[in-house]
Structures are given as C-alpha cells and as structure tokens.
Amino acid sequence: xxxxxxxxxxxxxxxxxxxxxxxxxxxxxxxxxxxxxxxxxxxxxxxxxxxxxxxxxxxxxxxxxxxxxxxxxxxxxxxxxxxxxxxxxxxxxxxxxxxxxxxxxxxxxxxxxxxxxxxxxxxxxxxxxxxxxxxxxxxxxxxxxxxxxxxxxxxxxxxxxxxxxxxxxxxxxxxxxxxxxxxx
Amino acid sequence: xxxxxxxxxxxxxxxxxxxxxxxxxxxxxxxxxxxxxxxxxxxxxxxxxxxxxxxxxxxxxxxxxxxxxxxxxxxxxxxxxxxxxxxxxxxxxxxxxxxxxxxxxxxxxxxxxxxxxxxxxxxxxxxxxxxxxxxxxxxxxxxxxxxxxxxxxxxxxxxxxxxxxxxxxxxxxxxxxxxxxxxxxxxxxxxxxxxxxxxxxxxxxxxxxxxxxxxxxxxxxxxxxxxxxxxxxxxxxxxxxxxxxxxxxxxxxxxxxxxxxxxxxxxxxxxxxxxxxxxxxxxxxxxxxxxxxxxxxxxxxxxxxxxxxxxxxxxxxxxxxxxxxxxxxxxxxxxxxxxxxxxxxxxxxxxxxxxxxxxxxxxxxxxxxxxxxxxxxxxxxxxxxxxxxxxxxxxxxxxxxxxxxxxxxxxxxxxxxxxxxxxxxxxxxxxxxxxxxxxxxxxxxxxxxxx
Numbered sequence: 001x002x003x004x005x006x007x008x009x010x011x012x013x014x015x016x017x018x019x020x021x022x023x024x025x026x027x028x029x030x031x032x033x034x035x036x037x038x039x040x041x042x043x044x045x046x047x048x049x050x051x052x053x054x055x056x057x058x059x060x061x062x063x064x065x066x067x068x069x070x071x072x073x074x075x076x077x078x079x080x081x082x083x084x085x086x087x088x089x090x091x092x093x094x095x096x097x098x099x100x101x102x103x104x105x106x107x108x109x110x111x112x113x114x115x116x117x118x119x120x121x122x123x124x125x126x127x128x129x130x131x132x133x134x135x136x137x138x139x140x141x142x143x144x145x146x147x148x149x150x151x152x153x154x155x156x157x158x159x160x161x162x163x164x165x166x167x168x169x170x171x172x173x174x175x176x177x178x179x180x181x182x183x184x
Numbered sequence: 185x186x187x188x189x190x191x192x193x194x195x196x197x198x199x200x201x202x203x204x205x206x207x208x209x210x211x212x213x214x215x216x217x218x219x220x221x222x223x224x225x226x227x228x229x230x231x232x233x234x235x236x237x238x239x240x241x242x243x244x245x246x247x248x249x250x251x252x253x254x255x256x257x258x259x260x261x262x263x264x265x266x267x268x269x270x271x272x273x274x275x276x277x278x279x280x281x282x283x284x285x286x287x288x289x290x291x292x293x294x295x296x297x298x299x300x301x302x303x304x305x306x307x308x309x310x311x312x313x314x315x316x317x318x319x320x321x322x323x324x325x326x327x328x329x330x331x332x333x334x335x336x337x338x339x340x341x342x343x344x345x346x347x348x349x350x351x352x353x354x355x356x357x358x359x360x361x362x363x364x365x366x367x368x369x370x371x372x373x374x375x376x377x378x379x380x381x382x383x384x385x386x387x388x389x390x391x392x393x394x395x396x397x398x399x400x401x402x403x404x405x406x407x408x409x410x411x412x413x414x415x416x417x418x419x420x421x422x423x424x425x426x427x428x429x430x431x432x433x434x435x436x437x438x439x440x441x442x443x444x445x446x447x448x449x450x451x452x453x454x455x456x457x458x459x460x461x462x463x464x465x466x467x468x469x470x471x472x473x474x475x476x477x478x479x480x481x482x483x484x485x486x487x488x489x490x491x492x493x494x495x496x497x498x499x500x501x502x503x504x505x506x507x508x509x510x511x512x513x514x515x516x517x518x519x520x521x522x523x524x525x526x527x528x529x530x531x532x533x534x535x536x537x538x539x540x541x542x543x544x545x546x547x548x549x550x551x552x553x554x555x556x557x558x559x560x561x562x563x564x565x566x567x568x569x570x571x572x573x574x575x576x577x578x579x580x581x582x583x584x585x586x587x588x589x590x591x592x593x594x595x596x597x598x599x600x601x602x603x604x605x606x607x608x609x610x611x612x613x614x615x616x617x618x619x620x621x622x623x624x625x626x627x628x629x630x631x632x633x634x635x
Contacts (some may be wrong), residue, residue: 025314032318033452066452068315068322 023077023178026067026143030150030173033065042154045165048092049158058154062101062109065148074179078138083116084172085131092164093124094157098131100173101151102142109151131168143177212255212299214631218599218612219572220585224548224557225249232345233544233561234497235425235484238411239355241418243493243550250608250633255299258630263298296616296625303613306625320450322386324379333381339369341399342563343500343539348407355412361405361429365539367565370396376444386451391461393444401436401505401537403475405429409482416488425484425497433476433505436537437468441515462524464515467535469507478505480539491550496543503539510535540564553577566590572597579603583612593617595624608633 034040044058087096099114118133142148158164216223223229227249230237242249267275278290292306316323326333343365350359376392378384386392409427416422441464448458469476480503486495512529542564548557556573572585585597599612610631615624 023312025312027314027316029316029318029321032320036319066319067317 023180024074026175026177026179028065028067028175028177030065030175031170034060034063034150034152034170034173037063039063039152040170041167042152042169043167044096044154044156045163046092046156046158047163048094048161051160053094053157053159056156056158058156059110060152062103062106062149062151064106065150067146067148074144076140076143077178077180078136079140079143079178080134080136080176081115082134082172082174082176083118083132083170085118085168085170087120087123087129087131087166087168089120089123089125089127089129089164089166091125091166092162093122093159094164095122096120096129096157096168097155098133098168099153099155101153103149103151104142104145104147106149109149110153114153143175144179211629212631213253213633214255214599214610214612214629215253215574215581215583215601215633216612217300217614217627217629218583218585218597218601218610219557219574220570220587220595220597220614221568222557222559222570222572222585222587222597224555224572224574229544229559229561230495230497230546233484233499233542233563234486234495234546235409235427235482235499236411236423236486236497237484237495238357238409238425239413240423240486240488240495243548243555250635253631253633256630256632257299258301258628259298262301300627300629302625303628304624304626306617306623317452319452320388322451323383325383326380330381330383333377334372335377335381337369337371339367339565341365341367341369342565343542347404350407355410357407357409357411357427359407359409361407362402363405363431363539364402365399366401367397367399369398370394373442373444386447388447388449388451391444391446393442393461395442397438397440399436399438399537401433401438401476403431403433403435405431411484420489421487423484423486423488425482425486427482429480429482429500429503431476431478431480431503431505431539433469433478433507433537435469435471435473436476436505436507437466438537439464439466439515441465459519460517462515462517465529466513466515466526467510469510469535473509474507476505476507476537478503478539480504493548494546496545498541498543500539500541503541505537505539507535507537576603581608581610589617591617599629606635608635 031040039060042058042060046056081100083100085098087098098116098118098120100116101109101112101114103109103112115135115137116133118131120129120131123129152170154168156164211217211221226237226240226242267277272278312327314325343363345361345363347362348359350357371394372380373391373393373395375387375390376394379386379392407427407429409425411423411425413421413423441462443462443464445458446461480500482497482499483501484495484497486493510533511531512533513526514529515524515526518525542562544559544561546557546559548555553576554573558571560567560569568590569588570585572583574581574583579602581601581603583599587595587597589595595615597612597614599610601608601610610633612629614627614629616627617624
C-alpha cells in the first residue's frame, strides 16, 4: 500500500459509507496549492516593439494538486472552475489574456485548451483591472484523478512604446468537481 | 492498490454494518417475529442456553409445540421479481460498473437477507459526500450518513455449537460438542471518529487510526451432563441441569492492534502526505499443533408450577483454553520500503483464550388462552430482552411483543395466525434496524407450522 493511498483509503471508505447512490463532490481550493511557493503571481516586464505589437507568454511552472486517491474510476459529472485575479499594470500599454490550464500530465498542461481565458481588455499605464471568470464543463475526464497538474499563463500583447510591466495576482481559484462514484 | 483501497472501504463498511445484523438475528418463525423475537415454547434458545430444559416437557394448553416450522419466503419472490435470477450477474444494483450500483444497498441485502417481505424498507442513505480540499486542509462531510459512523466499539461474533451428538441414559448424557467461537471488533480512534462523524478538518501531525481485534477458534468438547427433575411432578416441578465440558481446541488465530496513518506537516504537500501507522500482534496455533485444552461447564435450573415457569441457564463457565504451541508475530509498517512486514515475536509459547459466558433467564405465565413471557439472553455479545405474549381465540391467535436488542434499540413485533388442526399459518411483523440506515424497517414474516 502506498502512503498516498492510505489517506485515499479512508476518504473512499467515507465516500462509500455515505454516498450510496449519491455523488462525491470535491471542493478544491486550488489557490492554496500555489500560493505558498509564490506562484500565484505572474510578473511581466516586456519591452514594447518599435511599431505595431508583440505577443509574449508569461507562464507558471506547472504545479501538482493533490487530491484524495481512489476515485480515478469515478466518472466526472461536471466541474466548475471559479477564478478571480487582479491585473496590476505598472507601465506600458497592451492587453492581457489570463489563462488557467489543467492536465493529468505536467508535460501536457500548456498543450491543452485553457479552462479559463479572461481578457483584461486594453490597459495603459498604472492601472488595476479585476479579472473574474467561471467555467463549467461536463464529463471532463481530466478531473477523475488524484494527481492533477495546473498551469497559469498570462498572454501579453504589448503595444509599441514603453515596457509593459506589472503583475497578475490570483486571489481565488476554486474547483468544484462532481463525481459519480464508481468504486471498482 | 485500487483493490486495497476498495477493500478497505468495503471492509470498514461491512464490519461496521455487520454489527447490526446479529442484533436481532435472522428468525424464520413468524410466531416469534410476531412477539418481538420471544419464544414461548420450550425449545430453541431455552434448550441451547439452559441445561435443565433438556428434560422439561413441552408446555400444554397452548396447542403444543410445532414439530416443524417452514418459512414462506415472500421476500425472495419479491427479490427475484426485482432482480431476475437469470440476470443477477449483470443486475445494475449489484454490478459495480453500473451507475445504479449502490454498495450500501448491496451490504444491506447481505445483512438483511430478503427472506421475508419488507413492508417498510429502511431507506438507504443517498446524500452527497463533500470533500473540501486545500493544500493543508481536508474536510469530509458525510451529511446525514455521518450518523452511521459508529461511535462505540462495534463487533460481531458469538459462540455456536453446530454439533452435539451423544447418548443419554436416565438423564445422564455423554456427547461430543463441536464448538466455534468468532469475534471481530473495532473502534474508531477519537481523531478519526471526529474526522468522519463530525466533519472535523484533518489536523497536521496527527494520528488517525482504528483499534481492532479478531479471534477465531474452534474445536470439540467431550461432555458429560445431567438434567432431571429433582422435585415435583410434570405439573409442578423443579428441574436442574449441568454439563461438564473438556474443551479441545483444534486451532485458533487472534489479531489485536491498531492501524491508520499519521498526517504530515502539510496535508497534501510532497510525495508522502501521510505515513501509515500499523501495530498489530498476531497469535495462532495451527491445526496439527498441540490442541488447546480447557474445562468449563453449563448449569441451568427451571421451575414450573402450573401456569408459571421460570428458568435461568449459564453456559461455558470458566471456559479458558490453554494453547501450548502458539506462534506470535508482530505486524508492522516499514516506512522505507513502504510495505507491511511481520516479525517473529515468539514461537512455541503458551497462550490462553476464553470462551464467552452466555446466559438466558426466562419467565412465562399462562392464564386461560393467554400466554405472556419474557426473557433476557446474552449469547456472549451483549444482552437482548424480549417481552411478549399471545392470545388464542378459537382458531385465531393474536401476538405482540417488544424487544431491546444488543445495541439497546427498542423493536416492536405484532402478528397473528390461524390454527387448523395440525397446521397453522402465521404472520408476524417486526421493526428492525438491521440495515445501514438511520430509520427502522418493518419485516413481514410468514410461516407454516406443523404440530
């Protein structure tokens, strides 16, 4: 028995004891997994091109989200991802696409379609823009796992002129996964 | 790994739930069910647990004792109508791959065999289970089903005597009694109980465990006994009985210990969020080793005076077996190898086991066509109390009773019957808590008795 599975065993025992034909709902505070390492904040400082605009990505190294084990064969009914962040722009102009990714494999995190893609709209100079978005997907097989990888990326479109600098700071990332328990 | 996870969950459920089952027992006689489990005749548990009842004659004036009682399994008819026997293998209720599969329902079926018709089925909890997860937090909210998590020690088991062949001359009986004793029990540790039952958040650097023990032993016992009436006649008499057993244990195994896990500094950080923590001691004497040996006895007394009847019986007094060739192993967890391992503690050592003392006390009173009775029975795992009676009106018999089971739950029984010469058709209703549910179910039992 692996160490990780011990906790999952108790959790699954609990799920079995309680759920009957009911569902298992995982409310995951994703932000708590990335905040201790400071990865809740993406900083950017991109020189503006002489003319036109340029697009640059600022990405977080994917981070693992530990979930109770033993539910990998359960089917996901739905998942709801709620994200709130603050774009704190210091200099320059452009716009920022704030994206959240999930995958079962760390190498695939940024090769998938983002679950959240929130746009700041045009920003210029010192300004703070709240970014709030919620996404609901049905039957997504990414989430019936005990090892979920998450990525966060700011896609920056920098206009000509001074550097676009600032940061995007996540203030809330919550994931609600509804599973139909299938224990065998 | 998957198997062990599922196994853990189901085993925990099975053990916790199975404790419910023997609390009322599986009765097949609608007459007893109609009186809340009380038996008014002088057979069954009275003969098993009171050595004097071997010679107490059947009670007269209430139609005699049936030679045989045959249950009418209306529940099976309903069960196989709902779950066709030709499709049981793929029945969605029992197929783990089916979305309709419900492990609680499955366990309820095992613990509450559908022999009789369920007039009111105890509802299976179907609420959602909510896990709230953060890097350093884990809360499990079982909802209403949390009430099913046992607070006290939970156990099943008992001592049975499946065989007792022998010969009797003038009250003296020489026999060889086969016996089998099994006990399984567990209790959740305080932290695990609070985690599961009260939805308390998991704490850092904390042990979550359950304490468990199991014992299985069996063998046979050459027995010499006596039962006879020492005073009075068949109408008013004092009966005594006693038996001396020389127990020979064929084999036994016992496990005691605790198991669980210890959380780390952070609940979900790092590759090892928790560390298993297992300490157990296994002891066994295999078949073929030197047998366990011990001496114990049964005593019983019964007094019958016209309409009044009293009795007390105690069994397996002083029954301690000494096993001279026992092996003891420690079961531990190896953190480096992430596996369980056993270490020989001692071998060829002497250990002792005990058989539980069981007892029954009963009283019955017959006046006219009414018989009332009560008994207290402890078969080695807590006492149960039954009080009830029956009223005979021509061919009609009305019955009622109340019982307090081993879990101290009150159950009610009622019913009736029709008696036509040597045949009777009886129906009995009995509330029960044999299911994984917070509510009572009601069983309707039907049986035919031949007198």
